[in-house]
Amino acid sequence: MFPDSLNLSIRAPVNDFIQALVTNYGWVFKAISGVILKAVLFIEWILRGLPWWLVILAFMALACRSSRRWSLTLAVCALLETVGVLGIWDLTMQTLALMLMATIVSVVIGVPMGILVAKSRVVRNITLPVLDVMQTMPSFVYLIPALMLFGLGKVPAILATIIYAVPPLIRLTDLGIRQVDAEVVEAATAFGGSPGQILFGVELPLATPTIMAGLNQTIMMALSMVVVASMIGARGLGEQVLNGIQTLDVGKGLEAGIGIVILAVVLDRITQGFGKPRTEDARNG
Amino acid sequence: SYCGDGKTVTFAGIDWESGAFITEVMKTILSKGYDCQVDSIPGNSVTLEQATANNDVQIFAEEWLGRSDVWNKAVEEKKVIAVGKTFVGASEGWFVPDYVVHGDPARNIEAKAPDLKSVSQLTDPKIAEIFADPEEPSKGRFLNCPSGWTCEGVSTAKLEAYKLGETYVNFRPGTGTALDAAITSAYLQGEPIFFYYWSPTAILGKFKLIQLEEPAYNEACWKELSSANGKRDEGCAFPSVDVAYGVNSTFASEAPEIVEILEKATFPLDEVNASLAYMADNKVDATAAAAEFLKTKGDIWSKWVSDEARGKIEAGLK
Known part of the structure; x- marks a missing residue:
């Protein structure tokens, strides 16, 4: 046994800190929460407001553009019909x-962060352990304080999803940029390319397949958080799953579960498709 | 005896405060006093009720009788029985913080709904606006029980019966922790919040809350409300409720000596509240509160057990 006399618990100070934060600065977080909420509600308003066939058509167009295969396009159509x-x-x-909201924020944070990590050793040494913490810390640990600060529902759910889903994007952006052939970069430098030109003209395009793989992982991880998010009151498929299993209504849970899987398959195939053709273009060109 | 044969007594690992506390106390009594192997499986109440019916769980320490379809069905099929009374005087209802009605000059909060006292006033759009749901600002937010809790179905039915479905979002927080966190957060910031809650609980002991009046309980109305497919024309208050130990029937016939203990083990409501306050004040978990209860309240629990067991439990606590 570890001696009791050496115990140093951070429980009480952390609890007091959270309580003080909620009591005194609750309004700051409420304001931030309001902004994020507006953005999600806007996306939701568009998606729920559009007629269903238009949404399916949009997904089919995306699938067609990304894969250039009719089979996938038709499969996407059939899968989304099933949801309906x-x-x-x-x-x-x-x-x-x-999920879109969480993914957009993840991209805004993740890609620049990944570039920084690839370029700077210091940033890299600081960021990687932080990413480890983000991926392993049980989400409920930060969900509950997030809930007290940002209110119940969509906003803490989105924040938790971002914390969980952004690391692969950062890691793979970093990897993608560092994997770019040093000779290619050297050649670009020799032709007088500025660091900005090299980044946007050489490194990022060559890293795109890896970054897209990161984006794909981010989306998948965001989807896997859907059920956890419903535990703090985010509505949608996750709540239906939770409700289904908690009331022993297995059928209801499975229906919503199938919905999540379909969403995952559709988004996975589309984003994977966007990663691939560029590789070929890059190789050919 | 059951424990003498080396069989394990599995408790339902119910996770609300009073349930967790009572489960811990009974677990300690059985393991220390009667040399039982004890265990508890975590889960939500419906799953655990089903597990009790299947004899995967033997004792459900705080079963609110007559509330859940799963439980009622198991009782009809004689798979489970209710034993004794866990405590007497439990209550539940719909609450708003006191400062919503009376204000709180000390915290500089003005009364937003000075006349609010009854559920019938909730249809007023002005009242709904006070409790506006940030995600759907045109409606109020009613914070229901987490889905899977028995009270969730009843409160949803009541929301319809009181014709509040149009003006309020039936918001299910997902977990008990989320419900508590939302109430605590709103209370600390002095914001209006309208929610379901019950006693005995730490929240009800800690915060000043007002229970909204409802039409008096009657059996016919309750029967419709508590059934999943019942009519939703008439709402009424929650009935006073019997809380008992839910026990698997097979287990009850195999272990009459344990059932005998449960029959006697009625916690005084004050003691439950005191233990919940102890948990909240000292920020300790149910296990610590149970140990404290057993150490200091020997005069209460010693009446439930044999003299021999009492000696063993006291020795075990040291």
Whole structure:
């Protein structure tokens, strides 16, 4: 046994800190929360407001553009039809909105962060352990304080999703840039390319397949957080799953579960497709 | 005896404060006093009720009788029985913080709804606006029980019966912790919040809350509300509730000596509240509160057990 006399618990100070934060600075977080909420509600308003066939058409167009295969395009159409037939269209759109918001913020944070990590050893040494913490810390540990600060519902869910889903994007952006052939960069430098030109004209385009793989992982991880997010009141497919399993209504849980899987498959194939053709272009060109 | 044969007594690992506390106390009594192997499985109440019916769980320490379809069905099929009374005087209802009605000059909070006292006033759009749901600002937010809790179905039914479905979002927080955190956070910031809660709980002991009046309880109305497919024309208050130990029938016939203890083990409501306050004030978990209860309240629990067991438990606590 570790001697009790050496115990140093951080429980009480952390609890007091959170309580003081909520009591005194609650309004600051409420304001931030309000902004994020507006953005999600806007995305949700668009997705839920559009007629279903238009959403399916948009997804088909994306699938066609990304894969250039008719089979996938038709499969996407059939899968989304299934969602509608199962009667979970509206919930799926709510989940999609939540996930899109989390993904957009993840990209805004993740890609620049990944570039910084690739370029600077110091940033890299600081960031990587932080990413480890983000990926391993059980999400409930930060969900509950986030909930007290940002209010119940979508906003803490999005924040938790970002914390969990952004690390792969940062890691893979970093990897992608560092994997760019040093000779290619050297050649670009020899032709007088400025660091900015090299980054945007050489490194990022060559790293795109890896970055897209990172984005793909981010989306998948965001989807896997959907059920956890519902535990703090985010509505959508996750809530339906939670409700289904908690009331022993297995059928209801499975229906919503299928919805999540379909969303995952569709988004996975589309983002994977966007990664691939560029590789070929890059090789050919 | 059951424990003498080396069989394990599995408790439902119910996670609300009073349930967790009572489960810990009974676990300690059985393991220390009667040399039982004890265990508890975590889960939500519906799953654990089902597990009790299947004899995967033997004792459900705080079963609110007549509230859950799963439980009622298991009782009808004689798979489970209710034993004794865990405590007497439990209550539940819909609450708002006191400062919403009376204000709180000390914290500089003005009364937002000075006349609010009854559920019937909730249809007023002005009241709904006070409790506005940030995600759907045109409606108020009613913070229901987490889905899977028995009270969730009843409160949802009531929301319809009181014709509040149009003006309020039926917001299910997902977990009990989320519900508590939302209430605590709102209370600390002095914001209006409208929610379901019950006693005995630390929240009700800690915060000054007002329970909204509802039409008096009657059996016919309750029957419709508490059934998943019932009518939703009439709302009424929650009935006073019997809380008992839910016990698997097979287990009850195999272990009459344990059932005998449960029959006697009624916690005085004050003691439950005191223990919950102890948990909240000292920020300790149910295990610590149970140990404290067993150490200091020997006069209460010693009446439940045999003299021999009492000696063993006291020795075990040292």
